[in-house]
Amino acid sequence: MLQHQGSGLQDKQLIKNFSYINGSWHSSESNLAVTNPATGETITEVGNAGVAETKLAIKAAKGAFKMWAAKSANERAGLMKKWFDLLMQHQDDLARILTLEQGKPLAEAKGEIAYGAAFIEWFAEEGKRIYGDTIPAPSGDKRIIVIKQPVGVVASITPWNFPNAMIARKAAAALSAGCTFVVRPATQTPLSALAMAELAERAGIPAGVFNVVVGDDARGMGEILTQHPDVAKFTFTGSTAVGKSLISQCATSVKKVSMELGGNAPFIVFNDADIDAAVQGAVMSKYRNAGQTCVCTNRIFVQREVVAEFTEKFTTAVAALNLGDGLVDGITIGPMISSDAVNGVDALVKDAVAAGANIVLGGQRDSAGETFYQPTILTGVSNDMAIASHEIFGPVSPIISFETEEEVIAMANDTEYGLAAYFYARDIGLIWRVAEQLEYGMVGINEGAISNAAAPFGGVKQSGNGREGSKYGLDDYLEIKYLCMGGLGK
Numbered sequence: 001m002l003q004h005q006g007s008g009l010q011d012k013q014l015i016k017n018f019s020y021i022n023g024s025w026h027s028s029e030s031n032l033a034v035t036n037p038a039t040g041e042t043i044t045e046v047g048n049a050g051v052a053e054t055k056l057a058i059k060a061a062k063g064a065f066k067m068w069a070a071k072s073a074n075e076r077a078g079l080m081k082k083w084f085d086l087l088m089q090h091q092d093d094l095a096r097i098l099t100l101e102q103g104k105p106l107a108e109a110k111g112e113i114a115y116g117a118a119f120i121e122w123f124a125e126e127g128k129r130i131y132g133d134t135i136p137a138p139s140g141d142k143r144i145i146v147i148k149q150p151v152g153v154v155a156s157i158t159p160w161n162f163p164n165a166m167i168a169r170k171a172a173a174a175l176s177a178g179c180t181f182v183v184r185p186a187t188q189t190p191l192s193a194l195a196m197a198e199l200a201e202r203a204g205i206p207a208g209v210f211n212v213v214v215g216d217d218a219r220g221m222g223e224i225l226t227q228h229p230d231v232a233k234f235t236f237t238g239s240t241a242v243g244k245s246l247i248s249q250c251a252t253s254v255k256k257v258s259m260e261l262g263g264n265a266p267f268i269v270f271n272d273a274d275i276d277a278a279v280q281g282a283v284m285s286k287y288r289n290a291g292q293t294c295v296c297t298n299r300i301f302v303q304r305e306v307v308a309e310f311t312e313k314f315t316t317a318v319a320a321l322n323l324g325d326g327l328v329d330g331i332t333i334g335p336m337i338s339s340d341a342v343n344g345v346d347a348l349v350k351d352a353v354a355a356g357a358n359i360v361l362g363g364q365r366d367s368a369g370e371t372f373y374q375p376t377i378l379t380g381v382s383n384d385m386a387i388a389s390h391e392i393f394g395p396v397s398p399i400i401s402f403e404t405e406e407e408v409i410a411m412a413n414d415t416e417y418g419l420a421a422y423f424y425a426r427d428i429g430l431i432w433r434v435a436e437q438l439e440y441g442m443v444g445i446n447e448g449a450i451s452n453a454a455a456p457f458g459g460v461k462q463s464g465n466g467r468e469g470s471k472y473g474l475d476d477y478l479e480i481k482y483l484c485m486g487g488l489g490k
């Protein structure tokens with residue numbers, strides 16, 4: 001076992017240093033350091049697995065598939081419920097591990113553990129409702145029956161911004177459908193994934209059903225996960241650029257694919273909105289996880305009459321955020337994932353200022369450390385500036401004022417992305433018109449927190465395809481089989 005420092009955990013066995021394949025922990029020839037983005041300190045080292053271990057994990061998942069698929073939905077649900085219970089029993093430790101490797105404030109990390117676990121609980125139940133169909137046949141001597149079956153081995157690659165929940169959302173649906181699962185978590189955040197594997201094992205999830213392969217050879221491991229003949233489905237959460245190349249890799253063996261990719265969420269405040277509620281929703285949807293979520297507000301559009309009031313109240317609320325190490329009490333916004341990420345955000349802010357935007361708040365790196373960027377608000381932004389057309393993925397709010405409903409819908413939709421959108425208004429006619437015209441997979445109406453296990457999460461346009469969560473989320477892990485029963489005439 002490798003050394004780990006200062007974890008402060010009640011259950012130290014939750015820190016795992018090896019990939020989890022076929023129910024056992026696999027050491028590798030070299031190691032990867034996992035660092036705390038708030039301090040730059042090494043938390044621990046993890047074995048650096050690669051292509052060979054990825055193939056082993058797929059073999060394990062293939063070997064376990066028939067056994068897992070043959071279990072009744074009730075049996076699978078029982079094991080998944082035990083997994084859920086253990087995740088919630090260890091919520092504090094899991095949150096601490098998550099904050100250590102990812103940076104978000106501890107309270108937010110606890111929220112992510114509960115959010116991720118909720119998918120496991122919800123899909124454990126939903127797996128009992130995988131119904132088929134009977135269809136009236138065109139001739140009397142035939143019957144048409146439709147059954148649904150698990151697709152097989154599911155392979156996945158997940159990002160660092162939700163090290164627990166992005167895995168839980170996929171694994172929950174896959175396992176409840178009867179599929180087995182291999183995940184390669186982001187290199188920066190493997191510990192949350194490995195802790196989930198430890199608890200899956202304690203819950204009695206059989207060997208080979210849930211496998212975690214950790215390694216920094218993203219490209220090499222990705223090629224195996226997307227092209228191996230024994231993988232039936234590939235699911236990815238991450239950037240649109242990487243997602244596009246993974247889709248084309250999957251094409252070589254025509255895999256079922258689902259993609260949760262980047263976003264450029266508009267947040268629209270109309271003249272008749274409840275401004276205080278809009279401010280609260282904007283802070284939540286923008287600054288959670290230091291602005292590093294795919295559904296984060298990216299552009300704030302405010303109608304002319306209320307732009308001064310909104311900007312003033314929003315600035316007061318954002319100025320009250322407390323930036324620092326997420327493990328420290330009272331911190332409400334943590335570091336960004338890396339100094340490179342800070343550089344990217346800073347470049348976008350500088351570009352906007354050079355193009356005529358004004359800094360109302362922040363606008364620079366913070367003295368707390370090289371991964372810290374101050375919560376920032378810009379006014380005088382236009383929709384064609386880079387800060388509006390790029391996914392910012394950091395704690396910066398560009399405010400753009402508008403005059404009419406038509407104008408703001410055109411600006412909101414003027415992007416290749418289509419994940420989440422938000423708007424605040426009271427006029428019921430306007431609410432329906434805007435909700436129907438926004439080209440987004442999810443729309444928050446007078447609401448800044450939209451995601452939960454019961455609702456379908458996913459995007460349109462270049463934000464991806466497929467849905468996670470809800471009854472629709474199961475379809476991605478199921479094949480429809482049509483049984484044509486003939487010879488029934490006299």
Ligand code: NAP
Pocket residue numbers: 157158159160161162166184185186187188215216217218219220221222223237238239240242243245259260261262263293294295391393419459463464
């Ligand atoms: P990223 O660069 O696409 O990385 C995501 C994952 O892909 C990581 O595990 C990464 O591994 C891996 N990866 C990178 N290059 C690869 C390659 N050539 N082949 C195979 N795997 C590869 O994305 P990110 O910057 O970490 O994450 C942020 C992005 O994810 C944002 O665009 C955000 O909007 C999106 N996101 C979307 C959702 C959603 O549900 N729609 C949710 C969260 C995040 P390494 O860690 O080794 O680089």
